[in-house]
């Protein structure tokens with residue numbers, strides 16, 4: 373048979389398939405109405421198992437394809453039924469409320485909580501995220517969160533991931549434990565310099581201070597040194613400030629370029645990071661779940677019940693809507709028996725009703741679902 377002839381036949385089968393699929397979905401809608409009237413649950417595992425047994429028996433050597441097709445049909449029927457009869461989910465209701473409040477333009481001014489001191493990478497990020505904001509410096513990531521939660525600052529800026537070191541776990545943990553929204557993000561190219569008091573030579577150094585993230589990003593340089601103690605501190609700019617204030621000629625700081633001039637230090641080596649493509653993403657957080665105009669990125673934290681295909685179901689929904697996933701990272705839950713949560717980022721906007729419907733479906737099917745925000749990267 374010619375290819376064109378075979379394809380004609382496939383077209384005819386597809387037409388029947390589509391017709392039958394729509395008929396099946398109509399019947400499933402009727403089942404939904406019945407279940408609603410009789411207070412029955414949507415999922416009926418026994419019925420699904422019985423259908424699968426019949427289908428696989430009739431499909432011979434192609435049983436696994438038939439199994440997969442019918443499992444997908446059930447999944448579609450159940451998600452349509454949930455759409456018809458379930459109350460809106462918590463997150464979807466909250467997102468709709470944010471949208472109904474009207475999307476506003478990102479504010480130009482306001483107090484911003486920033487971890488560190490002048491010259492910190494977070495400060496450069498603050499200037500990028502809110503060029504006309506007023507910075508309030510605090511000591512820790514937790515203090516940034518508290519400043520925003522208490523209303524002291526309208527905004528807070530935190531590092532969320534680095535291209536060499538991955539996610540900043542401490543920040544994700546704070547986002548999991550507090551009800552905050554991401555309203556903007558930005559990406560900075562980070563260079564690390566080795567700063568000392570003027571006149572200090574490499575061989576004089578016995579102690580190097582910096583933030584844990586920076587230490588991780590300069591591991592090759594640090595491993596090449598002998599007899600040097602590496603001491604983590606709160607912030608790269610604080611490390612520079614400390615070396616300057618102590619006046620210790622055996623100490624050095626891993627810090628950013630502006631800190632040399634800011635704290636009267638000299639640069640001994642102007643590029644000690646493992647990779648020259650070293651980027652850190654920073655987020656701007658608020659207390660209220662606001663979605664500003666131009667939002668095109670969604671951040672989520674989700675967890676599944678431990679069952680086959682759970683992650684696949686989520687990914688297939690994204691693929692069906694042609695949504696690009698820019699991040700998928702699994703993170704072990706501390707103190708659990710190998711349970712994981714997933715950090716997800718999507719190129720999508722909740723202004724698109726099909727995206728919002730998909731998030732609602734995800735919320736229904738996931739054991740844990742946290743919507744961190746829909747925002748623009750600047």
Ligand SMILES: C=C(O[C@@H]1C=C(C(=O)O)C=C[C@H]1O)C(=O)O
Nearest residue numbers: 400403414415416419420446449
């Ligand atoms: C359609 C129904 O609801 C769900 C979907 C099923 C299906 O698509 O065949 C089967 C059982 C239920 O989990 C039903 O209960 O019959």
